[in-house]
Amino acid sequence: MGLKDRLEDERLHGTAANRAGVSHWRRRLLEEVNLDELALLGLAQRRARLEKVTGHIVGREGPVLSPGERAALIRRVVDEALGLGVLEPLLADETVTEIMVNGPDHVFVEREGRVQRVDTAFASEDQLYQTIDRIVAQVNRRVDESSPMVDARLPGGERVNVIIPPLSLVGPVLTIRRFPRSYTIEELAARASLDAPTGLLLAAFVRARLNLVISGGTGTGKTTMLNALSAFIPGHERIVTIEDSAELRLRQEHVVPLESRPPNIEDKGRITIRDLVRNALRMRPDRIIVGEVRGGETLDMLQAMNTGHEGSMVTVHANSTEDAVYRLQTLASMSDVKLPFDTIRDQIDSAVDVIVHLGRGPDGSRRIVEVAAVSTRRGERLRLEPIMTFESLPIGPDRVVRGEFRHRPLPAPLATRLFHAGEGVPPVFGVRADDGEGR
Numbered sequence: 001m002g003l004k005d006r007l008e009d010e011r012l013h014g015t016a017a018n019r020a021g022v023s024h025w026r027r028r029l030l031e032e033v034n035l036d037e038l039a040l041l042g043l044a045q046r047r048a049r050l051e052k053v054t055g056h057i058v059g060r061e062g063p064v065l066s067p068g069e070r071a072a073l074i075r076r077v078v079d080e081a082l083g084l085g086v087l088e089p090l091l092a093d094e095t096v097t098e099i100m101v102n103g104p105d106h107v108f109v110e111r112e113g114r115v116q117r118v119d120t121a122f123a124s125e126d127q128l129y130q131t132i133d134r135i136v137a138q139v140n141r142r143v144d145e146s147s148p149m150v151d152a153r154l155p156g157g158e159r160v161n162v163i164i165p166p167l168s169l170v171g172p173v174l175t176i177r178r179f180p181r182s183y184t185i186e187e188l189a190a191r192a193s194l195d196a197p198t199g200l201l202l203a204a205f206v207r208a209r210l211n212l213v214i215s216g217g218t219g220t221g222k223t224t225m226l227n228a229l230s231a232f233i234p235g236h237e238r239i240v241t242i243e244d245s246a247e248l249r250l251r252q253e254h255v256v257p258l259e260s261r262p263p264n265i266e267d268k269g270r271i272t273i274r275d276l277v278r279n280a281l282r283m284r285p286d287r288i289i290v291g292e293v294r295g296g297e298t299l300d301m302l303q304a305m306n307t308g309h310e311g312s313m314v315t316v317h318a319n320s321t322e323d324a325v326y327r328l329q330t331l332a333s334m335s336d337v338k339l340p341f342d343t344i345r346d347q348i349d350s351a352v353d354v355i356v357h358l359g360r361g362p363d364g365s366r367r368i369v370e371v372a373a374v375s376t377r378r379g380e381r382l383r384l385e386p387i388m389t390f391e392s393l394p395i396g397p398d399r400v401v402r403g404e405f406r407h408r409p410l411p412a413p414l415a416t417r418l419f420h421a422g423e424g425v426p427p428v429f430g431v432r433a434d435d436g437e438g439r
């Protein structure tokens with residue numbers, strides 16, 4: 001039974017009038033076409049075949065249309081029959097990084113970091129529900145009143161979130177995040193997301209097996225940065241990656257990607273990030289990479305970082321480097337192992353070496369806004385020392401973010417670790433003369 005049928009009947013009445021048009025032709029098309037035969041064809045051939053059949057049906061039974069109208073109608077009917085209906089052209093558009101549907105009539109996209117409304121709408125709420133149903137059915141999920149929020153994925157890897165009324169007050173809402181393309185650190189530097197010396201320093205950190213935390217708000221480019229930095233992990237190491245939905249694309253040969261699993265319809269079979277972190281520890285990893293820590297697994301990760309899996313990396317949702325420490329502390333305290341807050345802080349102190357914080361400017365640009373070393377002197381509490389900060393100038397009328405990357409000397413203990421690993425410090429940073437009290 002389709003999603004729409006499971007929802008209240010009265011919701012349907014208001015949209016009945018709109019249901020003619022494209023949906024009618026789609027139904028007629030599906031009656032007429034031989035589905036078994038269609039399944040044998042490739043996508044392009046399938047589309048060509050459907051366009052031909054739709055053309056016949058519309059020509060025979062349809063209204064008189066101009067050639068342009070006719071072509072547009074056929075295209076929409078076939079898009080509908082093949083997949084995501086009006087969203088297909090947006091998905092095909094490489095410059096679109098995010099598609100946001102707020103009810104059938106409001107479709108927005110993000111391009112180059114900017115959100116804009118597009119002139120596309122679903123024929124009806126009914127059609128939007130059908131599209132949603134098709135998406136979530138692919139991952140064996142269901143959306144209805146008892147589970148009104150669902151995460152799913154498209155076959156191409158795009159992440160999809162669905163939330164429907166009564167939780168959403170604007171009708172069914174669909175958010176599609178395009179599978180993020182991967183950038184190299186040089187490409188990120190070319191986009192001014194960091195400068196070249198910072199890129200060299202971060203690469204040295206990764207090769208020297210420092211434990212890194214990448215922090216930032218939603219969509220600030222944490223996963224993208226993690227992916228770029230992972231390129232510096234030497235090829236002979238065994239890497240286990242753990243994510244909610246696999247987005248990382250590591251280039252090394254010896255990589256084991258793991259993905260968590262939501263519960264099934266009977267609410268069984270859930271495998272969390274935490275389960276995977278624990279399992280990963282038994283897989284003899286050299287490094288563990290966690291896409292994002294969100295709960296008790298944070299404590300397991302901190303312990304892994306402290307016990308032989310140096311060089312591990314995680315991302316965490318936070319508003320600043322300081323906030324990242326608090327977030328890690330709070331998340332680690334969600335573990336079933338109850339440790340005092342101070343103890344957790346000590347664990348963070350000895351586990352985490354560097355925090356890379358990302359931000360997103362009002363112009364949509366993403367960049368590293370701070371790199372801070374966790375540097376604690378004996379007898380002191382955890383302290384962060386910024387080694388790179390982006391200082392932005394006041395924003396002018398063009399709303400473009402400008403500013404400069406400022407470098408500061410590395411705390412001596414950090415520099416020593418780099419030297420021991422055979423890595424240098426880019427000269428713009430330098431090393432701070434230190435009393436040797438660091439860890």
Ligand SMILES: Nc1ncnc2c1ncn2[C@@H]1O[C@H](COP(=O)(O)OP(=O)(O)OP(=O)(O)O)[C@@H](O)[C@H]1O
Nearest residue numbers: 097180181191193217218219220221222223224366
């Ligand atoms: N430096 C960058 N320059 C331009 N675009 C970027 C940059 N970093 C990331 N992006 C784009 O921004 C979007 C979000 O990136 P990403 O998924 O890495 O962010 P995130 O912080 O991991 O998001 P989330 O909080 O949802 O996990 C993607 O479309 C990605 O391609």
Ligand SMILES: [Mg+2]
Nearest residue numbers: 222223224292
């Ligand atoms: Mg991410």
